[in-house]
Amino acid sequence: MDHKRAPLNRFLWVLGTIVVVLYALVPVAWLVSLSLKPADELSNGKFLPRSPTLDNYTGAKGVFNDPQFPSALRNSVGIALIATVLAVTLAMFAAYAIVRLDFPGKQFVLGGALAIAMFPPVSIIGPLFNMWRSLRLFDTWPGLIIPYMTFTLPLAIWTLSAFFREIPWDLDKAARVDGATPFQAFRRIIAPLAAPGVFTSAILVFIFAWNDFLFATSLTSTNRARTVPAAIAFFTGSSQFDFPAGQIAAGSVVVTIPIILMVLVFQRRIVAGLTSGAVKG
């Protein structure tokens, strides 16, 4: 960096960072604060709750005692995890083939994947609704897993092939010459190097599935498969005049936590120098 301009530069950097962080975090903080407020404080317009309480979480009307929230949470976790595992596994095979092998139609696969990613999901909801009903997939886990997998595959294939392209494949050959079977070479050399890429795309896929609202509301009708984002929308107050803002906030906080945890846990692995030092440099 140019040293003469460093102070100004730093100032602008810090300012920019603060703006971005505030912009991103204030709504989240507001949500947390809302979820901690007792019912009578909800609309007092204060940022900090005067007498914070966990009523909205564990109280009689709290989310965890809501008839549908716990099962929604279970559905969310299960569906998102299964969709992630399936999408990433398939994408790994696809990306490996795209990076390592020469086959006709390679560009077509990549282009097609991109086209699917661009496709607005809302345009297939109607037909899907009817199809799922006749296929008895409506309101089931597979009924959500399949569209999640389909819509996240392109993303996963693209991120994974970008990562795989960075892996020095000479290492694979080196391991083979060193006496490894193809499987040993994969497990001991390639897999550790590919892990950050796999985790990154897994997180992206998981977040997509976890956050989805569109499919979740349209393709479910009961607690059998309804996920948290849809369930929150079905929260009702004790009367029709009672808007359960506190519980909704609490529910939102609960769905946000797993995502934040996941990113925090894996960011080390994602950021960890992918292949530094493998080849010349």
Added chain:
Amino acid sequence: MAEIVLDKVTKKYGDGFEAVKEADFTIRDGEFFILVGPSGCGKSTLLNMIVGLEDITSGELRVGGKVVNDVDPKDRNMAMVFQSYAIYPHLTVRENMEFPLKLRRMDKAEIDRRVDEAARILELTEHLDRKPGNLSGGQRQRVAMGRAVVREPSAFLMDEPLSNLDAKLRVQMRTAISRIQQRLGTTTVYVTHDQVEAMTLGDRVAVLRRGEVQQVGTPRELYNTPRNLFVAGFIGSPAMNLLPGELDGRNLRLPMVELELPEDVAERLDGRPGRVIAGIRPEDFEDATLVEDRSGGATFTTKVDVLEWLGSELYAHFAVEQGAGELADLAEDLETVELGGDEGAQVVARLDVRSDAREGRDAELWVNARAIHLFDPDDGRALVRHDESIDLRHGDEARSPREVAGAGG
């Protein structure tokens, strides 16, 4: 330890490209063997076939008498050093070197003994617990060497192992590799596109071009008796001067001088008179005033354009006239060799440093007729049959017919 025999080994890639055509030679047990040639000539392909990373399309590869065409690379017991080093980045230097031994389930004490010994030879002892990412280029190169050495393999295969190092380090590592190979006595196949590396390291050298083996021989053989124009132009620095000539009996007319070939050379000439290409190495010129016996050559006068004095060496550049474009096709064909532009060819002569030639002035030069190489202008083949009598002059071992197969293509 193993002798590696290539028997008409051919590689055709999936897209139909024939990268190696009927390579046919033997790499002797314990030999330091070099594959050299311009970029894209199929050196790496050939090496990868020997180590088993590429399938052999046709032909046979025998190692220690056994056909290994279909043997998996892991079972060939060969160690390879890659141009990119291919060190495992997530393992420490020690773990890198242990990797092949652990795969063989060797016991811990033996692994430690071998790794420590290799680290000592390669001066890596204090880096054993570091990750490769933090090492310098030269150190990484040594780690790659170490991983090969600890295995005590039947052969070392190296694909341009030094090309990522800077010039000084390259020379250092060159001698280091040579020392290690001599000490271990392991058969080594070494790929390079640098003819200096090839000449200095190799016991024997195979020159490749467009997938075809041009000539196999000791560095001396390649230098003194190139089988064709390509080898003549590729080996040697500065390169051999190539000039158009006109042969009439024993008489050879060159652009700058007309000379008479010695009787024994003319006898072994297996070509009709007419147009030829004459090759003259820079050292086969001399300042005429310093030559006592001028009988074996011819003297001519020319203007010295550029004089390069390097202390122990003196190079005089002069131009000769030649028919425009006469050698242009050939130049293209030779890829690496400069045959001069429209104004005529630039010729480089190496003179004794005592010479008092001056830049821009005329100088009287002498050319050694005995050392002139003659080539067929149509196919580039050497016209003088190079049989033992010439090799004996330098005391080289005689070649078997197999080793020269493929020459002249």
